[in-house]
Structure formats: structure tokens, C-alpha cells
Amino acid sequence: MTDQPDLPPGEAAAQRSNVVVDLRDYRSNKDPLPVTFHRKELDLILRIYGRMVGEGEWRDYAIDHSPEKAVFSIFKRSGEMPLYRVEKNPKLATRQGAYSVVNTHGLILKRGRELQQVLKVFDKVLKLVET
Template identity: 75%
Template sequence: MSDQPDLPGSGRSQDAAVVVSLNEYRQNRDPAPVTFHRRELDAILKIYGRMVGEGEWKDYAIDHLKDRAVFSIFKRSGEMPLFRVEKNPKLASKQGAYSVINTDGRILKRGQELPQVLKVFDKALKLID
């Protein structure tokens, strides 16, 4: 059923094609990926810069996926990330949108506010072999 009534003599039927804007179609088909906002990146890069200055971290990568944004932190660029800072808006009302995950996949800290979650890096974190 359509919202507009069929006018007598208009030739429109129930199966008539509807014109949709291409922009609107793309937005409905492929939602925008989750991204970090400027203030979130500022908080993460502040800690990253401090740790680079201490010689602990060397490289990073940012991934903007459909369901989450990931800031990966590396000791060397060819290895697996030491830590991942993830933003997952689907978990915002449950466990918190932000989390810090280590190499093993264990969640070190999770919460509603990014600065609170990033306090996990205030402690001296070291990898144990």
C-alpha cells in the first residue's frame, strides 16, 4: 500500500516503482563506520605520546569498522598489537562503549568514559613471557 491514494485515470498501480535519492539509498544500505571523535583521539594520543617518549611503544593503527573503532598499539610494526583501545557503541548501555584489550584478548578495563578506561595505562604495564 502506498501513502498516496490512486487517482482515477492516473495509471498508477500498487506495484509502481518509487523514486529514491541515491544518497539516501547508500546511507540506508551502508551505515557510516564507527569513528573516534577528536577529543577521544586527543586522550588516546596523549598517552601514546608519553609511552613513545619512554620507549615502550613504537607504532599505532586506527581501524574504523562498521560496528566498532579500534586504536591498536604496537611495540614493533610487524608484530601483533600490545594493546587495543576499542569503542563499541552497541555496548554503551550495558558494559560501556570503551575497552582496553591486551595481546591475549583479555579485557583489562571497560567503562562508559574513555579517560577512566585509559587510566589502566597509568600503572606500569609489562608483558610477561
């Protein structure tokens, strides 16, 4: 209902710009879109995932999208808890950074604004072995 008088059909179209809409009702009726990984982000994640599968360390993954964040979970076996979670949370982009890598226990291993830098936590460091 509006406070506007009833108009004939021809005039109603011309007067639609004068309709008052309550923004709270408008916003509550709109479902927020889920946060997703973009193609370039998935390419970076899947490149590391493929390398680790080839080494026999990882075997399965899952991708979850919610209105708050997107999560790429990495499993050793599909029936277990994820070994790692790569999370994208846009609300943290201006603070600590939108991307983070979290281990099984919930400890944040690395966080940052650029996914490529955050994924360096999976790079293996060569160690000098004395013989």
C-alpha cells in the same frame, strides 16, 4: 514500480509524497557509516601514546574503523601483534560501556562508559621501595 497511475510531469512532482517505499529495500541500500573516534577521544589516546613512545615502550599504532566498532591498536614493533587495543563499541554503551582496553591475548583489561577512566589502566603506579 508503484501502484500509482502515470501522471504528466507537472503533476508527478505534486504527487511524490504519495509514493510507497518499502523500508527493507531503503535500509538495505543505505550503507551504515563506520564508527569513528571523535577529536577529543583521539586527543586522550594520543596523549598517552606520546608519553609511552617517549618512554620507549611503544613505537607504532593503527586506527581501524568498521560499522560495528573503532579500534586504536598499539604496537611495540610494526610487524607484530598489537600490545593493546583501545576499542569503541557503541552497541555496548548501555551495558558494560562503549570503551575497552584489550591486551594481546584478547583479555579485557578495563571497560567503561568514559574513555578517560578506561585509559587509566596505562597509568603507572609508584611503588614504595625500602632501602
